Amino acid sequence: MGEVEVRALAGLDLDVVEGEFIAIMGPSGSGKSTLMNIIGCLDRPTAGTYKLDGIDVSELNRDERAVIRNAKIGFVFQSFNLLARTSALENVELPLLYGELGWSAGQRHDAARESLSKVGLAGREGHYPSQLSGGQQQRVAIARALVTNPAILLADEPTGNLDSRTSEEIMGIFQQLNDDGKTVVLITHEPDIAQFAKRIVHVRDGLIQFDERAEQKRVNVKGIAAPAPPVPVG
Amino acid sequence: MKTSAQRLWNITVVGLKAISRNKLRSFLTMLGIVIGVGCVIAVVAIGNGASSSIQNTISSLGTNYIMIFPGAATSSGARMFTGNSTLTAEDADGIKAECPAVAYVSPTVRTAAQVVAGELNWGTSIQGVSTDYPLIRSWNVRQGDFFTDQDVKSAAKVCVLGQTVAENLFTSGDPTGQIIRIKNVPFKVDGVLDKKGGNMMGQDQDDVILVPYTTAMKRLTGKTKIDMVQVSAVAADKVQEAQNEIDAYLRQRHRISPTGDPDFMMRSQEEIAQASEAQMKTLSMLLVIIGAVSLFVGGIGIMNIMLVSVTERTREIGIRMAIGAKGRHVLMQFLFEAVTLSIVGGIIGICTGVLASSLIARFAGWPVQVSTGSIVLSFGVAGAVGICFGFFPAMKASHLDPIDALRYE
Numbered sequence: 001m002g003e004v005e006v007r008a009l010a011g012l013d014l015d016v017v018e019g020e021f022i023a024i025m026g027p028s029g030s031g032k033s034t035l036m037n038i039i040g041c042l043d044r045p046t047a048g049t050y051k052l053d054g055i056d057v058s059e060l061n062r063d064e065r066a067v068i069r070n071a072k073i074g075f076v077f078q079s080f081n082l083l084a085r086t087s088a089l090e091n092v093e094l095p096l097l098y099g100e101l102g103w104s105a106g107q108r109h110d111a112a113r114e115s116l117s118k119v120g121l122a123g124r125e126g127h128y129p130s131q132l133s134g135g136q137q138q139r140v141a142i143a144r145a146l147v148t149n150p151a152i153l154l155a156d157e158p159t160g161n162l163d164s165r166t167s168e169e170i171m172g173i174f175q176q177l178n179d180d181g182k183t184v185v186l187i188t189h190e191p192d193i194a195q196f197a198k199r200i201v202h203v204r205d206g207l208i209q210f211d212e213r214a215e216q217k218r219v220n221v222k223g224i225a226a227p228a229p230p231v232p233v234g
Numbered sequence: 235m236k237t238s239a240q241r242l243w244n245i246t247v248v249g250l251k252a253i254s255r256n257k258l259r260s261f262l263t264m265l266g267i268v269i270g271v272g273c274v275i276a277v278v279a280i281g282n283g284a285s286s287s288i289q290n291t292i293s294s295l296g297t298n299y300i301m302i303f304p305g306a307a308t309s310s311g312a313r314m315f316t317g318n319s320t321l322t323a324e325d326a327d328g329i330k331a332e333c334p335a336v337a338y339v340s341p342t343v344r345t346a347a348q349v350v351a352g353e354l355n356w357g358t359s360i361q362g363v364s365t366d367y368p369l370i371r372s373w374n375v376r377q378g379d380f381f382t383d384q385d386v387k388s389a390a391k392v393c394v395l396g397q398t399v400a401e402n403l404f405t406s407g408d409p410t411g412q413i414i415r416i417k418n419v420p421f422k423v424d425g426v427l428d429k430k431g432g433n434m435m436g437q438d439q440d441d442v443i444l445v446p447y448t449t450a451m452k453r454l455t456g457k458t459k460i461d462m463v464q465v466s467a468v469a470a471d472k473v474q475e476a477q478n479e480i481d482a483y484l485r486q487r488h489r490i491s492p493t494g495d496p497d498f499m500m501r502s503q504e505e506i507a508q509a510s511e512a513q514m515k516t517l518s519m520l521l522v523i524i525g526a527v528s529l530f531v532g533g534i535g536i537m538n539i540m541l542v543s544v545t546e547r548t549r550e551i552g553i554r555m556a557i558g559a560k561g562r563h564v565l566m567q568f569l570f571e572a573v574t575l576s577i578v579g580g581i582i583g584i585c586t587g588v589l590a591s592s593l594i595a596r597f598a599g600w601p602v603q604v605s606t607g608s609i610v611l612s613f614g615v616a617g618a619v620g621i622c623f624g625f626f627p628a629m630k631a632s633h634l635d636p637i638d639a640l641r642y643e
Contacts, residue, residue: 042556042637063560070558081553081640085255097248098558102240144557 008034009045010206016152016185021178021216023186023197031206036187040073040154041065053151070098074145078157080137082129082144089125092116092144099148115143119173135166142173152183159193171196172219245563249570256543260575263539266532267579267619268586271612274525275587278608280594281518283601288507288514290431298337298467299370299503300477302329302484304459305496319459320497323447325487326364326463332483335476337468338366341460343450349443351403351414358399360416360443362450363464368427370466378410378425381446385424389448393421397429397440414443419453421445473502529612532579533619540572540627551631552639565632572624573617580616584609 008031016022026032037043038050041057044065050058057068069075082091092112096103103111116122119139129137138158145153155174159167175196178184186197194200195217202209253260304319326341343362348355361367365383368374381392393414400409409423430439451457467476477500484498485491544551551564588604595602 037637040556042640063562066555066558066560069556075556077640081549081556083550083553086251090251094554095557097244098554098560098563102238104240148558 008206009038012203012206012208014201014208014211016183018151018183019178019181021174021184021186021196021198023188023194023200024203025188025191025194025200026203026209027189030203032187032189032203034206035203036154036156036185039152039185040075041069066098067100070095071100071148072151074142074148074150074153076138076141076145076153076155076158078160080129080134080141080161082137082140084129086128087125088116088121088127088129088132088140088143089113091129091140092147094144095148111147112143115147116140118146118177119143133166134162135169138162138166138170139173142170142177146177146182152185153177154185154187156187157189158186159188159190164192167193168219175216175219242566245566246570249567249574252567252571253574259539263536263575264532264579264582266528266535267576267616268532268583270525270527270529270532271580271583271616272586272590273528274522274612274615275584275604275608276590276594276602277518277521277525279587279591279602279604280600281514281521282603282605283595284514285511286603287601288511297470297504298473298476300465300467300473300480301501301503301506302463302465302480303499303501304462305499319457319461320488321460321463322458323451323460325484326460328487329463329465329480329483330366333476333479335467335472335479336465338369338466340364340367340370340464341447342367342462342464343447343455343457344461345450345455347417347454349399349403349414349416351409351412354403354405356399356402358396358441358443360445360450360454362445362447362454362460364447367444367464370464371430373430374428375425376428377408378423381424381444386446386448389446389452391419391421391449391453392424392446394425394427394444395423396427396442396444398438399441399443400426416443416445417454473504477502525612529615529619533576533623536572536575536620537623537627540568540624541630543571544568544627544631547631548634548639548642551634552636552642555634555636556640561632564634565628568628568631569621569624572628573620576616576620576624577613580613583616584613587612 012031012035014035024032024035034043038045039052041052041060042065044050044060045058048058049056052068053072055068055072057065060068075081082088083094089109089112092115093108096108096111113122113125116125119142121136121139121143124132124136124140127136129140132140138161142153142158153174158174159170162170171193174184174186178198184197186194188194195214196219198213198216199211200214201211302321304321321341323341326339329336330339340363345360345362346357347360348357364386365380368380375394376397378394380394381390384390385392393416395403395409403409403414404412409426412423413420414423415421427440427442427444445454447460451460465476465480467473480500481496482492485494485496488497490496551559554564591602591604594600
């Protein structure tokens, strides 16, 4: 039995400009996940190049990619992926632990606090993931992605585990961050969610099927950045 | 430099937090190490205590101390220990006169009796000895005097009390000059001996009454032979020479050829001490091996838990890696966890061991001595166990692929 090489992506060429809000869509098996792993520097292409923020990252080894992920990419996952039994503040601080800058505890606290307030969670620093709703957990995850001030926010089905109202809230946060100049790459298979982006790319069989500038559907962001009403700690 | 120190500290804190999140499991993981280290500390303390008490006994008896016991008698070609002693007081006198390497000789007759003084009574051991005895044992009289050669010659009914006997028979007042009754024979107390303490078997050496051996034979036992001869050589390095002279002399007196089986046995204090020390060492060795096995098993316990923990926390590892942890950060986190577990276990083990030692000293009455060496050693071993057994799981964690780890349910 030999290994069969499967080409997940073939001849795909994609440019994302700074400040864009792009949604990558496609059915399962389309190569969407592979594309996201490469964009996220979790994997590297067997052929071809990937330049992130002017750096060719396609030839980097494990550790070098870890440094790039830490400094340049903010991940937001479908299942939030927060550390259990760890406070929101500590979760947000996590990327700073591994940074090349060697942040002190005080600096980490300040940065994490600021990041949490950006997603409207000021006052919830001490809450554990189990004490937060799904939407709030995802906001903590976004705060964690933001804390290192990365070049791109890479969100993989960020609303997959949320109801439609909360989904819209989360998309509102992304839009707000994008308005502030953050580049957002959104991976999704839901057209409803993709329409919150400014540009939609459809991937099928490892190729870009079409790439369109869509009219962005705006979320009413009223109250999102304001502190949420206090929730009794249970 | 400062940033890498900061990062090392950060990862240390990550490891500590992981331990404190799973307190019960962390404690159970440590238990093997706790038991192993505690075992080693307690065992070494007991072993040290025993061998130092053996050393004390040697110095309290004097290194030039020799005992001669009656041995197997040959009668009509059949060798047996008849129970009848082959040694006489004349043998003892002869040894003193004929062996130049021998300094002091005391024939010894032993019996036990219930002793009465006024309203009080006390069961103790009676030793019939000569006036050389205090010189052989370097054991002085604290109050009054030892009995004299004249008392020995005339089989006078006088005695010298050990400290314990004096305390039990005379709760108040000076015992000297008082009368006690041994097997209904009245004895005048001439003096009280200094405190000598326990011997290496843990027996109280002060629980004794010394009487002239002649008196013991005539009035108390009715025996004509003596139970043993206690001898001291002129110097510690003359012990062997003294033994050779005594051997030659007794063979000649008992008409035994130099190659024949002697009807007596000789033991120097050093031989006895060595024998019991060797026994003690075997026992300690055995227990140290148990401790080592326990430490090893404890190490495997740590490895097992760390492996489970790595599998259980695959997703956590994936998250950490996705947000920028390098392989070596993860390696260090898990290694640090393992080492902390084993070192904390080691510290608890040391406390347990010291506590156990003092409990043993208190309740079993064994002499124990906790040694710094064993504490340092077992602490080091505990740390090494953590590193060795923690390395493999940590390595495994650091080699996970972040994509697979993130997908892990």
